[in-house]
Amino acid sequence: MTADLPRTASTVIVGGGIVGAATAFFLGDRGESDVVVLERATLGSGTSKGGLGGIRHQFVDELDVRLSLMATAFWREFHTFTGGTHEFEERGYLFIATTREGLAQLREPLPLYERLKVPVEMLDRADIERLVPGIRTDDLAGGRLCARDGYGDPVTALACFAAAATLEGVRFFEGTDVDALIREGDRVTGVRCGNATIACERVLIATGCWTAALAATASVAVPVWPYRRSIMESGPIPHLAATPLVIEWESGFHFRPKEGRVRFAPPNLTTEGKVEKGPAGPPASFEELTFPPLDVPPSLEPWVKERAAHRHRSFADLEIRDAWSCYYEMTPDDHPVVGRVPELAGLYIAAGFSGHGFMHVPATAQLIVEEMLDGRAATLDITDLSLERFRTGRRPFTATVL
Ligand SMILES: Cc1cc2nc3c(=O)[nH]c(=O)nc-3n(C[C@H](O)[C@H](O)[C@H](O)COP(=O)(O)OP(=O)(O)OC[C@H]3O[C@@H](n4cnc5c(N)ncnc54)[C@H](O)[C@@H]3O)c2cc1C
Incomplete structure (x- = not known):
């Protein structure tokens, strides 16, 4: 594959996940066709293939809600922009x-939603039963719904972005591992893949949980690390096809319908069987991480069956037909790094989305393209997503893993 690589390009995107593919699309949309995307395996084979596809506005930080508003405006018109569809449904x-x-x-965040005009309402038990017939509510204190939230299909969306970008002239290379960034003084001037090099004006690192090691080849420290999460899929339960994505606030356990089945996203369990909604903390170093195996912990299936049966009568005899694990791409504040690398001209990062990289991608990809082509992201101020916050210790966000 490397034999076919061009020697030059205006932009090299490293990583063919949803972030790399969407950014390629937005670059092409701006008329930048001399763009190559380099993916070490196959498009979507990283975290993007394993996600649940949830799309929500219900965050606690204003920038997240604004990113959601920008992204959902795009998701609603996805077909107009890309020519494809990905089962986007606003079911809440x-x-x-x-x-x-x-x-x-x-x-707590209701005033924020009201100010940003996000239609969120508090529900009592009767409301919840009406919305999700058969759900157990006798142990509930209440709930919160945003009917404009919903879900889509990350892999299909990725394929649509990549197809539209290809039509715009972007070239995708699978099976192409970028070994190193080429740094000359305070500039990144290209990438090295085995014996081949590509010289370029700018490089975007969109390598998800693998970002720290690649950035380190240009002496840039990026605190992104992998955290395994799992999904399970039921056999057919078609009568739940129109329900919202349901999340237990205290346990983090959530489920959504998917093509006549139901997908469950459990929290991780500790060795003592306790619920673990997120990692205990960042590792001591990021570049040399060995990744844990991607099996599904055996303790999860019985836990999911018990929790699901407790929550909804349709899950009383739950059959799990499929299960898989993927890595969340974590950062210390559960928010991504999106923006230029301040001390290194030509280098940009969009990675570390910590469990919500799919839903926000129409916004983050457009904004990183603005930063690349216009010098700064103008549609939304994303200064808070800069790598600098981890250097100064500034913490503009409330860390929450879902
Ligand atoms: C269980 C689970 C549930 C999730 N649920 C949701 C959800 O409901 N909603 C939501 O919005 N998000 C969700 N997410 C998160 C979302 O899937 C991710 O944030 C998103 O897919 C990240 O996309 P990415 O393109 O940054 O990373 P990836 O998809 O991992 O892509 C990075 C790519 O870079 C490639 N790569 C790495 N290093 C190199 C290199 N040196 N050279 C070339 N290629 C390289 C990798 O092979 C990979 O394909 C979930 C994630 C998981 C694991």
Whole structure:
């Protein structure tokens, strides 16, 4: 594959996940066709293939909600922009709380939603039963719904972005591992793949949880690391096809319908069987991480069956037909790095989306393209997503893993 690589390009995108493919599309859309995307395996074979496809506005930080608003405006018109469809459905996200404290936490961001005109409402048990017939509510304190939330299909969306970008002239190379960034003084001037090099004006690192090692080849420290999460899929349960994505606030357990089946996203379990909603903390170093195996922990299936049966009567005799694990691409504040690398001209990063890289990608990809082509992202101020925050210790976000 490397024999066919061009020697020059205006932009090299490393990583053919949803972020790389969407950015290629937005570059092509701006008339930048001399773009190559280099993917070490196959398009979408990283984290993007394993996601649940949830799309929500219900965050606690304003920038996240603004990114969601920008992204969902695009998702609604996805077909117009890319010519494809990916099962995007605005069926809502329903958070349910079993405790009064949980319910109070769900209420906290309501003023933010009101200010940003996101239609979010608090629900009582009767509302929840009407919305999801058969759900158990006797242990619930209440819930919160945004009917404009929903879900889509990450792999199909990726394929549509890549196809549209190809029509715009972007070239994709699979089976092409980028070994190193080429740095000359305070510039990145290209990439090296085995014996081949590509000289370019700019490089975007869109390598998900693998970002730290690649950035380190240009002496740039990026705190992104992998955290395994798993999904399970049921046999046919077609009567739940129109339900919202349901999330237990306290446990993090969530499920959504998918093509007549249901997909479950459990939290991780500790060796003692306790719920672990996110990693305990960042590792001591990022570049030399060995990745844990990507099997599905055996303890998860019985936990999912029990939790699901507790929550909904249709899951009483749940049959799990498929299960897989993928890596969340974590950062210390559960928010991505999106932007230029301040000290190194020509180098940009869009990685570390910590469990919500799919839903926001129409926004983050457009914004990183603005930063690349116009000098700064103008549609939305993304200064807070800069790598600099991890150097200064500034923490503009509330860390939350879902
Ligand atoms: C279980 C699970 C559930 C999720 N649910 C949701 C959800 O409901 N909603 C949501 O928005 N998000 C969700 N996510 C998160 C979302 O899937 C990710 O944030 C998103 O897919 C990240 O995309 P990416 O392109 O940054 O990374 P990836 O898809 O991992 O792509 C990076 C690519 O870079 C390639 N690569 C790495 N290093 C190199 C190199 N040196 N040279 C060439 N190629 C390289 C890799 O092979 C990979 O294909 C979930 C994730 C998981 C694991």
